[in-house]
Amino acid sequence: MTREELFEEIKKKRSFLCVGLDTDIDKVPSHLLKEEDPVFEFNKQIIDATKDLCIAYKPNIAFYECRGVVGWESLRKTLEYIPKEIFTIADAKRGDIGNTSLMYARTFFQPESSGLDFDSVTVAPYMGIDSVAPFLGFEGKWAIVLALTSNEGNKDFQYLETEDDFLFEKVITTSREWAGPDRLMYVVGATQPDAFADVRKLAPDHFLLVPGIGAQGGNLSEIAECGLNGQCGLIVNSSRGIIYASGAEDFADKARMQAKKLQEEMQHLLEKM
Numbered sequence: 001m002t003r004e005e006l007f008e009e010i011k012k013k014r015s016f017l018c019v020g021l022d023t024d025i026d027k028v029p030s031h032l033l034k035e036e037d038p039v040f041e042f043n044k045q046i047i048d049a050t051k052d053l054c055i056a057y058k059p060n061i062a063f064y065e066c067r068g069v070v071g072w073e074s075l076r077k078t079l080e081y082i083p084k085e086i087f088t089i090a091d092a093k094r095g096d097i098g099n100t101s102l103m104y105a106r107t108f109f110q111p112e113s114s115g116l117d118f119d120s121v122t123v124a125p126y127m128g129i130d131s132v133a134p135f136l137g138f139e140g141k142w143a144i145v146l147a148l149t150s151n152e153g154n155k156d157f158q159y160l161e162t163e164d165d166f167l168f169e170k171v172i173t174t175s176r177e178w179a180g181p182d183r184l185m186y187v188v189g190a191t192q193p194d195a196f197a198d199v200r201k202l203a204p205d206h207f208l209l210v211p212g213i214g215a216q217g218g219n220l221s222e223i224a225e226c227g228l229n230g231q232c233g234l235i236v237n238s239s240r241g242i243i244y245a246s247g248a249e250d251f252a253d254k255a256r257m258q259a260k261k262l263q264e265e266m267q268h269l270l271e272k273m
């Protein structure tokens with residue numbers, strides 16, 4: 001998917017919401033457990049309930065690969081079920097020496113080998129250019145580089161001071177040379193609102209994938225203040241806050257209500273742009 005197509009979807013839906021499909025079999029409502037593939041059935045109902053309100057879905061791969069072959073099959077079916085105009089993110093946080101990274105890239109971008117055809121994958125930049133480059137070699141696909149994450153542990157490395165900036169800023173200034181804003185996005189956690197102005201100085205045109213609203217306490221209007229750019233430039237994720245809004249038979253209706261609340265807030269913020 002191109003940046004223009006993504007922006008068109010944002011304008012059409014008046015939303016920059018990403019629904020995180022972090023589907024934990026232990027949290028799937030009990031009435032679905034009799035289904036052949038309860039995880040897929042859960043995801044299917046979440047997608048049906050939210051697809052007009054969001055512009056992206058982000059399955060976190062851990063929730064699928066921990067279940068082995070069965071989990072990969074739930075993931076494949078889920079991805080196939082997502083409407084083609086909606087951006088898909090494999091939140092896998094991959095990255096290794098070049099030839100290994102290429103295999104990871106094929107896993108998510110080459111349906112003829114893996115059955116999966118994601119638009120993007122999250123990538124850890126710690127190993128440098130040759131670990132990220134293989135993800136940038138697929139037409140129409142995106143690498144989403146971890147810059148400043150939403151967790152407490154971000155202080156251990158990402159806020160270390162280098163000559164004239166923090167390490168997460170160095171990640172951006174170095175990696176923005178590897179590919180432009182049509183191929184590369186950055187993860188910036190919603191729990192770090194004060195960093196958005198600095199990030200925007202370094203990456204004015206890049207899309208930022210922003211996890212951490214809802215369950216982790218990030219605030220949408222705070223990050224929108226400095227994070228929005230002329231093409232929106234934000235994809236804001238909520239996983240647990242939407243998909244586990246209810247653990248009962250009404251889970252899809254309750255998920256829709258939470259997604260709708262966020263979409264309305266986003267519409268308001270986009271109108272102010």
Ligand SMILES: O=c1ccn([C@@H]2O[C@H](COP(=O)(O)O)[C@@H](O)[C@H]2O)c(=O)[nH]1
Pocket residue numbers: 020022060091148149150151187188189211212213214215216237238239240241
């Ligand atoms: O910095 C990061 C990077 C990724 N994540 C992932 O996003 C979702 C957040 O889930 P919530 O339930 O909305 O908190 C989850 O898949 C994380 O692994 C992140 O939170 N922070």
